[in-house]
Amino acid sequence: IFVLEVHSNDIYNCDLHFKVSRDRYSGYPLTIEGFAYLWAGARASHGVTQGRVCYEMKVKKIPVKHLPSSEPDPHVVRIGWSINHSSTQLGEEPFSFGYGGTGKKSENCKFADFGEKFRENDVIGCYIDFDSGNEVEMGFSKNGVWLGVAFRTSKEALAGRALFPHVLVKNCAVEFNFGQKLQPYFPPPEGYTYIHNLSMEDKVRGTKGPATKSDCEILMMVGLPACGKTTWAVKYAETNPEKKYNILGTNAIMDKMKVMGLRRQKNYAGRWDILIQQATQCLNRLIEIAARKRRNYILDQTNVYGSARRRKMRPFEGFQRKAIVICPTDEDLKERTLKQTNEQGKDVPDHAVLEMKGRNALTGHIIGIDHKW
Structure with a gap:
């Protein structure tokens, strides 16, 4: 089963203030008091190094009436892919690729316009393609509409490291379809496989937490x-x-x-x-x-x-x-x-x-x- 990183019912590969729900396919951040100012990130348990792979995410807004009206983008999500040893701050380090609800993409803290803004109830499709020559391509869709390729990185630079589904949220809950749903939110492009449906041999396990x-x-x-x-x-x-x-x-x-x-x-x-x-x-x-x-x-x-x-x-x-x-x-x-x-x-x-x-x-x-x- 493909879930957000869980080891012995203990969340490991995410921020302490990100809560993975019992079904393991959704999550939300703490929003009380000052937590409403904080980003909270989570990476999935398995990544990929080959093929054409995808997953989907649906956005849900969490009310935060205690935030001042001056707070920029009080409800926002950044979604994408990252390597195992990058931080949870998606899009702010090398080999950490995020597309945000503000209509921006970022990698290594370099922000640029991409696609469209997205908000509550929108569904973002995330696609990674290892079969396009010497580069790995990462593209996105919004509510089934293809937005294009946002990122390209060379396989040489990636050096065989797996890329993992990754989400970063502020005052939003998120629901995932890794392929465990009987029906997708929106059908994926031809040739893409949901990461849940890959064999275990075609997936790379992220770091496991301490056993005791x-x-x-x-x-x-x-x-x-x-x-x-x-x-x-x-x-x-x-x-x-x-x-x-x-x-x-x-x-x-x-x-x-x-x-x-x-x-x-x-x-x-x-x-x-x-x-x-x-x-x-x-x-x-x-x-x-x-x-x-x-x-x-x-x-x-x-x-x-x-x-x-x-x-x-x-x-x-x-x-x-x-x-x-x-x-x-x-x-x-x-x-x-x-x-x-x-x-x-x-x-x-x-x-x-x-x-x-x-x-x-x-x-x-x-x-x-x-x-x-």
């Missing part, structure tokens, strides 16, 4: 603001793609609040402090969800207070818990702090940093942690 809680890791970053925690976390996750680390931090939340691929601090019309407050509320909720899921995590916060470390690690009992302590020189910290303030528009008062320095346990045993790096 004891196989899961949580790495807790410890360090002052702007010391390089996020930089370390992102690089470590990139160099260990098989672990599929979920980074839990306000920076990661802000990455899921992008508008047309741009982070909001550079284009946000509202109050920055309110947005940060919303992101912090979302993060606290995601940490609660994370403790119940068998995944690998990096907790990207300051975590300089012992009481906070104990409180945050307690729900992750049974995980492999490790502390990653970042200690830059005073000069390096000053430079990083200035750069962060200029780029991200946030500033931590000196007295708050001094207090953290006084309370930061950088040596010795850290309670609630199994290992310290």
Whole structure:
């Protein structure tokens, strides 16, 4: 059976705030409070490397009356294909190809006009063709009308990697037809096969999640603001793609609040402090969800207070818990702090940093942690 990535009834290959329904062929994001600002993505369990393959998606809107009227595109979906180790932010990395309801296509954060806008109750057909010479072509349809080829990538560049069905939503529910329906929403073009109907030998399984809680890791970053925690976390996750680390931090939340691929601090019309407050509320909720899921995590916060470390690690009992302590020189910290303030528009008062320095346990045993790096 072809379903969104599920392992032992535990969603794995999607954002923590994306809920896969019981039938495994539909899903929706959390929309309460600040989650209404966030994109939520999910990738299917199997991808393809050959043939002409397709699937369909139907859009359903979720009411979000608590969003301000100034919010751009409060209900939108991006649909397409991506490789196994790309992030859930479809269309914002190499080999991640998305067609959005705004009438834009994107790959590696390069946006261009394509097709038509689509909205609630529209059905988007997604087609991939490996049989057109040296290139792989990806096209789309809307309510049975062919919109054309949106993307081409060379087989040489793809290097044998499979492409997986992928969806990214904001305040929309989605229903899929991978071929499990007796009748399609709209008949596919001649020569295309629904991915569900392929033999298992013609499909590639995506990364499976850890089998048990004891196989899961949580790495807790410890360090002052702007010391390089996020930089370390992102690089470590990139160099260990098989672990599929979920980074839990306000920076990661802000990455899921992008508008047309741009982070909001550079284009946000509202109050920055309110947005940060919303992101912090979302993060606290995601940490609660994370403790119940068998995944690998990096907790990207300051975590300089012992009481906070104990409180945050307690729900992750049974995980492999490790502390990653970042200690830059005073000069390096000053430079990083200035750069962060200029780029991200946030500033931590000196007295708050001094207090953290006084309370930061950088040596010795850290309670609630199994290992310290």
